[in-house]
Amino acid sequence: MTTRSVLIEWEDADIIAQAGREMAGLDFLRALRDGRIPRPPVAALIGTDLTEVEHGRVVMRMTAAEQHYNPLGTVHGGVIATLLDSVMGCAVQSTLEKGRGYTTLEIKVNYVRALTKEVGVVSGEGRVVHAGRRSAVAEARLTDAGGRLYATASTTCLVFDLPPR
Template sequence: MTETQTGDVSAVRERSYAWADPTPTLQALPGTAGVDVLKRMLAGELPPPPIMATLGVEAGSFEVGSASFTMQPEEFHYNPLGTVHGGVIAMLLDSAAGCAVHSTLSAGEGYTSVDLTTKYLRPVTAASGRVTATGTVLSRGSRTALAQAQLTDDAGRLLAHATSTCLIFPIG
């Protein structure tokens, strides 16, 4: 690309971040109930997953059957259209729905997402302000769970919605 085609291509921005080794959290999983693992991360007793530092996501709250995360949309989240990339929004919704399911796990249980159906309702940009993804468990069986998540802005407007099926299995 030349400057005449795209403008000033030298306007490069940089971002650096750090994350903690996730091993202590992984080691706690087999012997700790899901909600307790999540609450220990929130309290700083266990490190959060590295993806949170990568994308600038903050944990909000964890209770049995629900989970929330917040994020300030930034330019580094943008797609070529100048809005937050759908994959970033899907990650927030998947995290909220998945951690809502995680909060229902007994010690020795794990889960994985089977599917995630996402609906994007409004564009999200840095001007949107802080967004919150809130997940809740709709149904929890012995092998599967169904959860939903909603992404809202500070004005309470619904930005995106998702449903997720999770497979539950023994670990450890």
């Protein structure tokens, strides 16, 4: 058997979270995208990069790789769900004012075809469908460089005032 490894490094998650509390959602996400704030640990873990941010829309990219594989030799559905949950949640966050937060209440994922390392870079795009005072709805798509669809998702998020720290 051949052993493989991946080195994962990340910055202090508390510092990242505190920055998010002190900025409007869109400003925070732009700072993450531009590297002024380090990426969150989960992004380091699965290898996602925030590449596009606008009000109500976010794109992240990830290279499908062997460390994402399940026992069947394809990218684990949980990795795909994590990427799609991330882009939908960040799309919601992009609509929030300073002092507001969100959490995922539910997520539904539809897997369209198997994703393997041969596919290479995939893009998850999240878009807000509804942004209300107490809830938000978003949807996402996972595609390859040629636009081929691998999965879709939808979510409902609870939106709330962040408690004082």
